[in-house]
Amino acid sequence: MTEAKRAPLPHDFHPPVASFDVVSEDVAEGAVLQDAQVQSGGNTSPQLRWEGFPAETKSFAVTCFDPDAPTGSGFWHWTVFDIPATVTELPAGAGSGKFEGLPEGAKQARNDYGTKEFGGAAPPAGENHRYVFTVYAVDVESLGIDSDTPPAAVGFNLRFHTIGRAQLVAQYEALAEG
Structure with a gap:
């Protein structure tokens, strides 16, 4: 897939907000995802830690989106939201369907695979896709929605309550068949 044909990143059309930092022991900016973050590998959500967010932050949300x-x-x-403002790190595997590692009160919405967990990368054979891990600083303790809310609707709510944003963009290419 060439750069010219790539979709915009998910926040390109949102109003500007404060930026802050997110780092990971498992995912690096521009790097290839590890097998652990691939559907056919470990299917494990990465460790994420953030800092420098706005002082008025009342909760966080974390998403992973493939625009390609x-x-x-x-x-x-x-898609995880209503993470308490006192939480500034999610351990690797927090996105499992068992909800271990997620802080009390956090909600995990159904992904586009149809499950309430992290779903690893699985682009079509021969395609290189970007995976945008975003941490949102939110101006309310709760978005007022439940875990059955579709991710796009969670994103809609975040659009109006985000006061800061941090992101890591990694990539993964499935080998061409044959």
Whole structure:
């Protein structure tokens, strides 16, 4: 997939907000995802830690989105919201369907695979996709929605409550068949 054909990143059309830092022991900016973050590998959500967010932050949300998926609307791999403002790190595997590692009160929405967990990278063979891990600083303790809310609707709510944003963009290419 050439750069000219790539979809915009998910926040290109949102109002500007404060930026802050997110780092990971498992994902690096521009790097290739490890097998642990691939659907056919470990299917494990990465460790993420953030700092420098706005002082008025009342909660956080974390998403993983593939803007290059051949759907016309991208692909949501992970959506967690209503993370308490006192939490500034999620351990690797927090996105499991068992909800271990998620802080009390956090909600995990259904991904585009149809499960309430992190769904690893799985681009079509021969395609290189970007995976945008975003941490949102939110101006309310709760978005007022439940875990059955579709990821796009969670994103809609975040659009109006985000006061800061940090992101890591990694990539993964499935080997061409044959």
